[in-house]
Amino acid sequence: MPDIRFNCPMCNQQLEAPGEYADQVIECPACQKPITVPGVEPVEQAEPLKPAEQAVSGNKCPECGGTLEEGVVLCIKCGFHLKLGKKIATDFK
Ligand SMILES: [Zn+2]
């Protein structure tokens, strides 16, 4: 069990208690008041996992270096198709 770090609610002294003391009343070593050790880790909430951000925005065409908008797979400047990895057309009208 990890140590519990918390501040004394009475004197605000920073304290550390072994994990077994969670939810138990102890005497604050600083102010000698009875205080309750908080349960384990109310602080760290797991952030919802974001989908892995791919370097999609600000894509560059590997062929002509032109900027491609997000989600665009076909460069309209040179006709390079990013998914196919080759030019599929060279003549845009
Ligand atoms: Zn205290």
Ligand SMILES: [Zn+2]
């Ligand atoms: Zn291009």
